[in-house]
Amino acid sequence: MVNDSLKEKAYRLIKEKIINCEYMPSSFLVENELMEQVGASRTPIREALNKLEQENLVRILPKKGVVVCDIVLGDINKIFEVRELVEPYIIRNYAANISREVLLAVKKKITVIEMAGERTTVYAADNDLHQMLISASNNAYFSELMSRIYAQNHRIRILSGQKIEHRIQETHEEHMLIFSYLLDEKYEEAAEAMKEHLQRSKLAAINAMMS
Structure with missing residues (x-):
């Protein structure tokens, strides 16, 4: 055994x-x-x-x-296709499960890390936000699916990170907008802000991989 x-x-x-x-x-x-x-x-x-x-x-x-396994442009499209379907859906349907205290704590942590601008910790902070949302669903199938997606997404970040330094500040601004809507309990607006954030992240990753 x-x-x-x-x-x-x-x-x-x-x-x-x-x-x-x-x-x-x-x-x-x-x-x-x-x-x-x-x-x-x-x-x-x-x-x-x-x-x-x-x-x-x-x-x-x-x-x-x-x-x-290699990562090609088609993988980036597929990974973000799943994220754009799942993450806004979770915000619309489950973000209300997240307490204001948790939202404020995660927002504070992410702000400190992203303002410091160190890539490795910025990636971890980004994961904190997305994992907070997935956990709110209390759905093991979502967690299993997104764990696999985030593993591949992390590889994309590592491979393209040095070429997209400008995304750190842009990502911070996008995250803060999402938190603003969540704290105001404007879940539809938060879902749309997440979708736009993911679309911008996908475009940045594709441009970095092609350069």
Whole structure:
């Protein structure tokens, strides 16, 4: 029987390196090196890789090895298509579940981080906002779906981040508008502001990947 804690450790560590682009798209992963890095035997590593393949983060190629999935322009369109459908819907239907205290706390945290302008923490702050909204739905299926989407979205940010520094200030302004509507309980306006934010983020990512 595979040690569940080792399997989860292998999955978590390999996934973290993939989404942070320490393992770059199109690179091959060497099983023996993964075993050494994770400190686990071959079986937990293989089970972790099977799970990551289901999440479209790696491809297992028979007799060739394991390759980190690439990100192409079509992926950006598909990722944001899902986000533009799901996130405004969640705001319209579930944002009222979020207390004013939570909204103010998350807004304050995001403001401090985004004004500092350090890319890595800005990405984390952006995730805080979107995860707050997903959690408000109390729907495990939304959470599972968006966890996979955000993992891919994070890779896009890492790969294109250096080319879209101007988006940090723009993103902050867009976030503040969303919070303003949420705090005023104007959920339809907040949903539309989120949709526009996502459309601008998609365009910036596409332009960065093409430049």
